[in-house]
Amino acid sequence: MSTTGDEGQHDDPGQSTCARSVAYEAQSPRSLRDFIRTESGSAGMLVVASLVALVWANSPWSQSYVDLWHTDLSIRLGTGGLSMDLHHWINDGLMVVFFFVIGLEVRKEFAIGELTDRSRAVIPLVAGLAGMLVPAAIFLALNSSGEEAAGWGAVIGTDTAFLLGVMALVGPAVSTQLRIFLLTLTVIDDIVAVSVIGIVYSDDLSLGALAVAAVCLVVLVVLDRVGVWQAAPYVLVVLVLWVATLESGVHASIAGMLSGLLVPALDPRRSDVEEAARRFRAFRQSPMPGVQRAARRSLTRAISVNERLQEALHGPTSHVVVPVFALANAGVDLRDGVLGDALASRLMWGIVLGLVVGKAVGIFAGSFASVRLGWGRLPQGVGLGHTLAGGALSGIGFTVSLLIISLAFDSTRLQDQARVGVLLAAVLASLAGWAAFRFSARVLGQDDAALPRILSRPVDPARDxxxxxxxxxxxxxxxxxxxxxxxxxxxxxxxxxxxxxxxxxxxxxxxxxxxxxxxxxxxxxxxxxxxxxxxxxxxxxxxxxxxxxxxxxxxxxxxxxxxxxxxxxxxxxxxxxxxxxxxxxxxxxxxxxxxxxxxxxxxxxxxxxxxxxxxxxxxxxxxxxxxxxxx
Missing domain, CATH: 3.40.30.10 (Glutaredoxin)
Known part of the structure; x- marks a missing residue:
C-alpha cells in the first residue's frame, strides 16, 4: 500500500500508539510538541502580565488595581448562587480550570504517555520528591515558628510554563529529552502541590458538601468504566464538583486536579479510526447534513475525551487563565518601605533560598542518587549537568507559589514579603539555570539534551x-x-x-x-x-x-x-x-x-x-x- 501526500506524517490522529517519539522535537508526538509550544508561549504572556501588575500596583493609579480585584461578582439562580470578588473568582474559579488541565495531562501520561513505562518514572519521582523536601526544609530552617512557618508550601511548586519558556531562552538549542524529563518531574510536583493546597490550606470543612463532592468523583469513575465518550457529561459533573468543593471548605484546586485525573485517556482504536475514515468518505460522496453529523460524531469518538478537553482548554488556560492570575496576584506595592521590609525578612529569604537553592540541590541530588544506586537511568541524551540546570530553573515557582501565599497568610505585610521572594526567586533561578547550562556545556561537554540521530550500526548486507x-x-x-x-x-x-x-x-x-x-x-x-x-x-x-x-x-x-x-x-x-x-x-x-x-x-x-x-x-x-x- 503506497502512501502519498501527508499520510505519513507523525501528526496522524492515531500516531500515539506507533509513532510515539520522545526524540528530537520535530519527531515528537504532535501533542507533546503542541504542549511545549503552548507552555513556552504562555511564559512570555506571564512575564508581561506580571510586569503590568507590578507597574500598576506602584503607579499613581495603584488604588484602582486594588479596587478592581475587590469588585464583587455574583451568579444567581433563584434564591441560590455564588458571590465572590474578582480575586476569588480567579483564584478559586479560573485556576480550577488550570488544575483540571494539569489533571488531564497527568492522566494521559500515566495511561498512554511517558509514564506507561513505570521504570521511566523512578528518577523523576525521586528527584521530584527531593526537589520539594529540600526546599521545604530550607524554608523551615529559617522560619520554624510563628505565622511565617505557614508559607512552607510556597517553595514546593514549579511553574511549568515559566520553566519551559526560560529554558527555550537559556537552555541547549536541542533540549527535547530534558524537557520530557522535567515535564515528568513536574507531574509529581503538581500532584503533591495541589494535594498540599487542598488539604493543608483549606478552611473549616462541611461534611454535607464533601459528600456531594465524593458522589461526583464516583460518577466520574462510572462514566469512565462504562465508556462514555461524549465530553458534556464529564464537564457537567466537574461543574457540580467544583461548586460542592467551594462549599465544603476544601480549596477548589484539588477538585480540578482530581476530576482531571478521572477523565479517561485512550489511544485511538483502529476500528474507530477506520469507521471515521469510512464516514468521511461517505460524506465526500454525499455531502448531506445527516451524513455530516454522522461523520463528525465518528471523528469525535475516535479521540479520547481527555485529549479533546485538553485540546479545547490548554490554549485558553495557558494564554488567558494563567496571565490573568499573574495580573491579579503579582501586583506588590513596593513603596513606603515594603521592599526594604521584605529584604530584611526571614520569610522572603526562606522563599528565595528554598526555591533557588533547594530546588536545584534537591533535584540534582535525587537524580544523582537514583543513578548511583541503580534505581533507574536518565533519559538518553540527558546528563547530570542537565539535571542541575533543570533543577535550577525549577526554582521558578511563580503560579503555584503565589496561589499558596494568598492562602497561607491573612496579613498583607506577610503576603507582600512572600510575593517579593517569589518574584526575586524567578529572576535568580533563571540566572542560575543559565549558568548551570553554560557549565554543563563547557566543562562537562553536554551541549544538548537530544536523542542521537546517527545510525548506530552500519548496514551489513550479510545480516540486514x-x-x-x-x-x-x-x-x-x-x-x-x-x-x-x-x-x-x-x-x-x-x-x-x-x-x-x-x-x-x-x-x-x-x-x-x-x-x-x-x-x-x-x-x-x-x-x-x-x-x-x-x-x-x-x-x-x-x-x-x-x-x-x-x-x-x-x-x-x-x-x-x-x-x-x-x-x-x-x-x-x-x-x-x-x-x-x-x-x-x-x-x-x-x-x-x-x-x-x-x-x-x-x-x-x-x-x-x-x-x-x-x-x-x-x-x-x-x-x-x-x-x-x-x-
Whole structure:
C-alpha cells in the first residue's frame, strides 16, 4: 500500500500508539510538541502580565488595581448562587480550570504517555520528591515558628510554563529529552502541590458538601468504566464538583486536579479510526447534513475525551487563565518601605533560598542518587549537568507559589514579603539555570539534551534485509513493527522509491516491535524464520496485509501459503539465534535514538518529518551521495 501526500506524517490522529517519539522535537508526538509550544508561549504572556501588575500596583493609579480585584461578582439562580470578588473568582474559579488541565495531562501520561513505562518514572519521582523536601526544609530552617512557618508550601511548586519558556531562552538549542524529563518531574510536583493546597490550606470543612463532592468523583469513575465518550457529561459533573468543593471548605484546586485525573485517556482504536475514515468518505460522496453529523460524531469518538478537553482548554488556560492570575496576584506595592521590609525578612529569604537553592540541590541530588544506586537511568541524551540546570530553573515557582501565599497568610505585610521572594526567586533561578547550562556545556561537554540521530550500526548486507543492489550509493533504513498500522500504510513506500531511484537505492528493514503491540515480537520472529528459507520479503508483505491476524496459528498458515517448510518454520521460531537477531535490531534502534515506528534513516542520519514517498525522495535527493551521482 503506497502512501502519498501527508499520510505519513507523525501528526496522524492515531500516531500515539506507533509513532510515539520522545526524540528530537520535530519527531515528537504532535501533542507533546503542541504542549511545549503552548507552555513556552504562555511564559512570555506571564512575564508581561506580571510586569503590568507590578507597574500598576506602584503607579499613581495603584488604588484602582486594588479596587478592581475587590469588585464583587455574583451568579444567581433563584434564591441560590455564588458571590465572590474578582480575586476569588480567579483564584478559586479560573485556576480550577488550570488544575483540571494539569489533571488531564497527568492522566494521559500515566495511561498512554511517558509514564506507561513505570521504570521511566523512578528518577523523576525521586528527584521530584527531593526537589520539594529540600526546599521545604530550607524554608523551615529559617522560619520554624510563628505565622511565617505557614508559607512552607510556597517553595514546593514549579511553574511549568515559566520553566519551559526560560529554558527555550537559556537552555541547549536541542533540549527535547530534558524537557520530557522535567515535564515528568513536574507531574509529581503538581500532584503533591495541589494535594498540599487542598488539604493543608483549606478552611473549616462541611461534611454535607464533601459528600456531594465524593458522589461526583464516583460518577466520574462510572462514566469512565462504562465508556462514555461524549465530553458534556464529564464537564457537567466537574461543574457540580467544583461548586460542592467551594462549599465544603476544601480549596477548589484539588477538585480540578482530581476530576482531571478521572477523565479517561485512550489511544485511538483502529476500528474507530477506520469507521471515521469510512464516514468521511461517505460524506465526500454525499455531502448531506445527516451524513455530516454522522461523520463528525465518528471523528469525535475516535479521540479520547481527555485529549479533546485538553485540546479545547490548554490554549485558553495557558494564554488567558494563567496571565490573568499573574495580573491579579503579582501586583506588590513596593513603596513606603515594603521592599526594604521584605529584604530584611526571614520569610522572603526562606522563599528565595528554598526555591533557588533547594530546588536545584534537591533535584540534582535525587537524580544523582537514583543513578548511583541503580534505581533507574536518565533519559538518553540527558546528563547530570542537565539535571542541575533543570533543577535550577525549577526554582521558578511563580503560579503555584503565589496561589499558596494568598492562602497561607491573612496579613498583607506577610503576603507582600512572600510575593517579593517569589518574584526575586524567578529572576535568580533563571540566572542560575543559565549558568548551570553554560557549565554543563563547557566543562562537562553536554551541549544538548537530544536523542542521537546517527545510525548506530552500519548496514551489513550479510545480516540486514536489503531490497536493491547491496552496493547502491543511496540507502534508506526503516525500523518497523508488523502490528503498527502506520507501518502498514507506508509499506509500499519502498516500492515507490525503488521505482524512482532504480539501482541507485537499497532499502533496508530492521525490527522494533513495540510493547504496546502484543503480537509484534512474534511477527518479527516469523519473518526472520521465513528468511531462513529465502522468503523474507514474501512473509514481510503477507504480515502487513493481515496485520489484524498475527496469532501463532495465523503465522503457520501464512508459512504454508508462501510454500515454506512448515515444520522447519516452527523450529526456527524457537531458535535463539533468530531471537538475538531481533534483539540486536532493537538495541540498535535504542542506540540510534529511535522511539517509535515507522522511523527512517536516510543514509546514516535519522529522518525527521513526514515519511511519505515524496518527502523521502526529496530527502534522498538532497544527500551528498545523490548529488555526486547526478554530477
Amino acid at each position: 534485509h536489503v531490497a536493491g543492489p547491496v552496493d547502491a550509493p543511496l540507502t534508506l533504513v526503516e525500523y518497523l513493527d508488523y502490528e503498527c498500522p502506520f507501518c502498514a500504510r507506508v509499506s509500499g513506500v519502498g516500492d515507490e522509491l525503488r521505482a524512482h531511484f532504480g539501482d541507485r537505492l537499497r532499502y533496508v528493514t530492521r525490527h522494533l516491535p513495540l510493547p504496546v503491540h502484543p503480537h509484534a515480537e512474534l511477527a518479527a520472529l516469523a519473518v526472520e524464520a521465513a528468511a531462513r528459507q529465502g522468503r523474507f520479503w514474501e512473509m514481510h508483505s503477507v504480515l502487513f496485509e493481515n496485520q489484524d491476524e498475527l496469532e501463532l496459528e495465523d503465522l503457520v498458515g501464512y508459512a504454508a501459503e508462501i510454500d515454506l517448510d512448515v515444520e522447519q518454520f516452527m523450529r526456527d521460531l524457537d531458535d535463539d539465534e533468530i531471537a538475538r537477531h531481533v534483539e540486536h535490531d532493537v538495541a540498535s534502534a535504542e542506540a540510534s535514538g529511535v522511539r517509535g515506528t515507522p522511523t527512517f534513516f536516510v543514509g546514516d542520519t535519522r529522518h525527521v518529518g513526514p515519511y511519505d514517498a515524496r518527502s523521502l525522495i526529496a530527502a534522498l535527493e538532497a544527500t551528498p551521495e545523490a548529488r555526486s551521482v547526478r554530477g
